[in-house]
C-alpha cells in the first residue's frame with residue numbers, strides 16, 4: 320500500500336487543499352448540534368426570538384460555507400486521484416515494457432491488463448472518496464465524541480463505550496474482507512483471460528464449433544467471480560445491521576438516562592437533543608462504514624497487486640560494463656557450449672550447443688518440432704539469457720553489448736507474424752523509425768510485398784486491423800520481413816517466416832536477400848529452402864546433430880537423408 324500511496328507525493332498540495340476543506344465541512348457539521356442546543360435552551364425554552372434568529376442565521380451561513388468547501392474539495396480530490404492513477408498506470412506500463420519473458424511468466428497478460436485497468440480504477444476511486452468523504456468519517460466520529468463530552472460529560476460516557484467497540488469490530492471485518500477481495504481480483508483475472516483468449520481465437524472457435532465449450536468455460540469463470548464477490552459482500556453487509564443495532568441501543572440509553580438527568584437538573588433538554596444529534600451523526604457514518612470497508616478492502620487488494628508488478632525487477636538488463644557503441648561489423652555468430660532451460664521448467668531445451676556461423680553466411684536450421692529452433696533464435700537478441708556457455712557476435716560476448724544496441728542491429732522475424740493496429744507504413748517503420756519512403760519501398764520490394772501494397776486503395780497508408788487481421792497469412796509474413804529488412808540488419812533471423820509463401824515468391828525473396836550484407840539464419844521445414852542455404856544445422860532435442868552443406872549432410876546424416884527423402888517423396892506424389 321505504501322508503494323502506491325507514495326505516488327500521491329507530487330500532488331501533496333492538492334491533497335492538502337482537499338483535506339483542509341474537508342476539515343471546514345467537518346467543523347460545520349460538528350458545530351451544528353452545539354448551536355442547536357443553544358437555540359433550544361437559550362431561545363425556544365427562554366422564549367427569546369432574537370437568540371433563535373441570531374444562532375439560526377449563523378447556522379445558515381455555516382451551511383453555505385460547507386457547501387462552497389465541498390465544491391472546492393471535490394475539485395482538488397478529483398485532480399489528485401486522477402493524476403495519481405495516471406502516474407501509476409504510466410509507471411506500470413514502463414515497468415512491463417522492461418520485463419523479460421521470464422518476468423511475463425509470473426504475470427499473465429490478462430492479469431497485467433486487469434491490474435492496469437480495474438485495479439488502478441479502484442485506487443483512483445479510493446483516493447477520491449478518501450479525500451472527499453472517507454477521511455471525514457473517522458474524524459467525524461472522534462470530533463462528535465469530543466463535542467458530546469463537552470456538551471454533557473456524563474451522558475456522553477455511553478458513546479465512549481459503544482463507539483470503540485464498534486470500531487474494533489469493523490477493523491476485524493475489514494481485515495477479513497481484504498483477503499476476500501484479493502481473491503475477487505484474481506478471479507477477475509481469470510474471467511479476463513478467458514475472454515481475451517476467446518476474442519483472439521474467435522475464428523478458430525467458430526471453425527471448430529467450440530462455441531458451447533467456450534461458453535461453458537466462460538460461465539464457470541464468471542460464476543466463480545460472482546460467488547467470491549458475493550461472499551465478500553455478505554461479510555461486509557453483516558457489518559451494517561450490527562452497527563445499527565449497537566448504536567440504536569446507545570440512543571435508547573442516552574434517552575433513558577437523559578430523561579432522568581433532565582428531571583434531576585443534571586442536563587438540559589438542549590444538551591440531550593445535541594448528544595442524540597451527535598450519536599445520530601456517528602450512526603450515519605458507521606452505517607456507511609460497510610461501503611468504506613469495501614472500498615478500502617478493494618483498495619488494499621489492488622494496491623498490493625500493483626506493488627507486486629512495480630517491485631518486480633526486470634531480470635534481463637544491461638551489465639554494468641556493457642558498451643553502448645559496439646557495432647556489429649561482420650555478423651559472425653558463435654554458440655559456445657550453450658545450455659538453456661525455460662524459467663519455471665526443469666527440462667533443458669538446448670544442451671551444450673556449439674557452432675559457428677561465418678559473416679554473410681546463409682544458414683538453415685532444421686529439426687523436428689520442439690527441438691529448440693525458436694529458442695535458439697530468441698537467445699541471439701537476448702530475449703532470454705543462456706544458463707550456461709556463451710553466445711559471441713564478432714567474437715564478443717553479446718552480454719557486453721547494450722541490449723538496445725544489440726537488438727537494433729538484428730532483424731528478427733518471429734514465427735507468428737505480429738502486426739499492429741494502424742497504418743501499414745507505421746508497421747514497417749517499426750524496423751527503423753527514421754527510414755525514408757524510398758528505403759521503406761526498397762525493403763518492401765525485396766520482401767516481395769510492394770506490388771501487393773500498391774494495389775491496396777490506400778497503398779502504404781492502408782489501415783491495418785488488430786494483428787493485421789485484414790491481410791492474408793503470406794502477406795503478413797512478407798510485411799514482417801520488410802519490417803526487419805528496412806533496418807538493413809547485420810544479422811537476419813527468419814523463424815519459419817516463409818512458410819506461407821509459394822516456392823516462386825520464396826525464391827525471389829531469398830534472391831533479393833543477396834543484396835543485404837547480412838548473416839542470415841532461417842528456421843525452415845522446407846527442403847527447397849534448406850537446399851539453398853550455405854550451411855545446414857540439424858537440431859535434435861536441443862542438441863546439434865549435424866552441421867554442413869546439403870551435399871555433406873546427405874552423405875553424413877541419416878536423419879537429414881530421411882527428411883530429404885520424405886519431402887522429395889511427397890513432391891513426387893504431388
Ligand SMILES: Nc1ncnc2c1ncn2[C@@H]1O[C@H](COP(=O)(O)OP(=O)(O)OP(=O)(O)O)[C@@H](O)[C@H]1O
Nearest residue numbers: 661664668686687688689690691692693694695734
Ligand atoms: N515460453 C516457454 N516456456 C516453457 N517452455 C517452452 C517455452 N517455449 C517453448 N518451450 C518448450 O521448449 C521446447 C522447444 O521449443 P521451441 O519453440 O524452441 O521449438 P521449435 O523447434 O522451434 O518448434 P517448432 O518447429 O514447433 O516451432 C518445446 O518443448 C517447448 O515446449
